[in-house]
Amino acid sequence: MKRLGEILVALLFVTLATEAAGSKSIQTLTLDERTVYSIPVSPNRVTTISFPGPISAIDAAQVTVDGKAPAAFQIAHTKGSHFFSVRALGKRTVTNVNVRWNNKTYVIELIESDVPLYSVIFQIATEEAARPQRVAVTPNRLLALLDKAKAFSFLREHHPDSVAQVEHVAYGEKRPAIDYKAYEVRIEEVLRFNPEDTLVFRLSLTNKTDTPLHFPPDGFWLRVGERVYPQSISDASGVIPPSAETRAYFAVTGTPNGGRNDISLKNEFTVILEASPATEPKPQPEPKPEAEP
Structure with missing residues (x-):
C-alpha cells in the first residue's frame, strides 16, 4: 500500500512538471510598438506567432519561405492570415522580423534556443487600444479610398496585402433596395476602412420614369437605425437617365460631431437621396423699349 502511494505521488509530480513546462512553452504578450520581443525558436520545433487580426506585411532578414535558400530561419505565412510560423535552420x-499590423510596426527578435516557445499570442492591452489608430482623413485620402473601393476586386485578387484590413460585403441578388416611387436606390456593395472610420457604398440608381431625374451629386445621406450621417465624399453624375440605371459611389466618415462611428457592416442601411425632374425656367417677359424723349 505504501508502495502504491509513492507511485501515485511520483505520477502527480510528473504531471505537474509537464503542465508547468507546457505553460512555459506558450506565452501571451501585450502589443507595444516600442518594445522588441525576443522569442526563442528551435530547429526541431515550430513556433507559431499570432496577432489579433490580419497581418499586413512581414519584413525580415536571413529568412527563407521554402527552406531551400541559405538562411538562418524559415517562415511560413499565408497572406491575410492572423499568424505565421517560424523555426531555426541553424x-x-x-x-x-518586423510585422505590420493595424498601421503599426512590431519588432520581433528570433533567437535560436534549445528551449523554444511553441506558441506566442499577441493581444491588445485594453478595449480602447483595440481600436485602430485613426488616420488623418484628408480630401486626398478620401479620393484614394474611393479609388481603392472601385478597384477592390482587382486588388483582392492581385494585391491582397493592400486590402487585408478592408471589411467588405457584396449583396449580389439580395441588394437592399430603397424605393422612392419614381426611382430606386440599390446598395451593390459596401466596404469599411477601419483606420479611417469610413464606409464606401457602391450604388445603382434606377429611373422608373421616361423623364431624366436630377439629384445633387453631393446629396447622399446614410441612415443607420435612428442615426443619420452625411456623406464625406461622392462620385456621381447628378442625373439618372430616363428608364435607365446609373452607378454612384459615396462615403461616410466618422460622426457629424467629429467622433468615430464604428458602424458594423451587419447593420441595415438606408440611403437617402432626393431626385426630381428638371424644372424648366419660367419665360421672362421681354423688356419694354424705353420711350423716346
Missing part, C-alpha cells in the same frame, strides 16, 4: 542564429 545553431546560434539571430535575426529580427
Whole structure:
C-alpha cells in the first residue's frame, strides 16, 4: 500500500512538471510598438506567432519561405492570415522580423534556443487600444479610398496585402433596395476602412420614369437605425437617365460631431437621396423699349 502511494505521488509530480513546462512553452504578450520581443525558436520545433487580426506585411532578414535558400530561419505565412510560423535552420542564429499590423510596426527578435516557445499570442492591452489608430482623413485620402473601393476586386485578387484590413460585403441578388416611387436606390456593395472610420457604398440608381431625374451629386445621406450621417465624399453624375440605371459611389466618415462611428457592416442601411425632374425656367417677359424723349 505504501508502495502504491509513492507511485501515485511520483505520477502527480510528473504531471505537474509537464503542465508547468507546457505553460512555459506558450506565452501571451501585450502589443507595444516600442518594445522588441525576443522569442526563442528551435530547429526541431515550430513556433507559431499570432496577432489579433490580419497581418499586413512581414519584413525580415536571413529568412527563407521554402527552406531551400541559405538562411538562418524559415517562415511560413499565408497572406491575410492572423499568424505565421517560424523555426531555426541553424545553431546560434539571430535575426529580427518586423510585422505590420493595424498601421503599426512590431519588432520581433528570433533567437535560436534549445528551449523554444511553441506558441506566442499577441493581444491588445485594453478595449480602447483595440481600436485602430485613426488616420488623418484628408480630401486626398478620401479620393484614394474611393479609388481603392472601385478597384477592390482587382486588388483582392492581385494585391491582397493592400486590402487585408478592408471589411467588405457584396449583396449580389439580395441588394437592399430603397424605393422612392419614381426611382430606386440599390446598395451593390459596401466596404469599411477601419483606420479611417469610413464606409464606401457602391450604388445603382434606377429611373422608373421616361423623364431624366436630377439629384445633387453631393446629396447622399446614410441612415443607420435612428442615426443619420452625411456623406464625406461622392462620385456621381447628378442625373439618372430616363428608364435607365446609373452607378454612384459615396462615403461616410466618422460622426457629424467629429467622433468615430464604428458602424458594423451587419447593420441595415438606408440611403437617402432626393431626385426630381428638371424644372424648366419660367419665360421672362421681354423688356419694354424705353420711350423716346
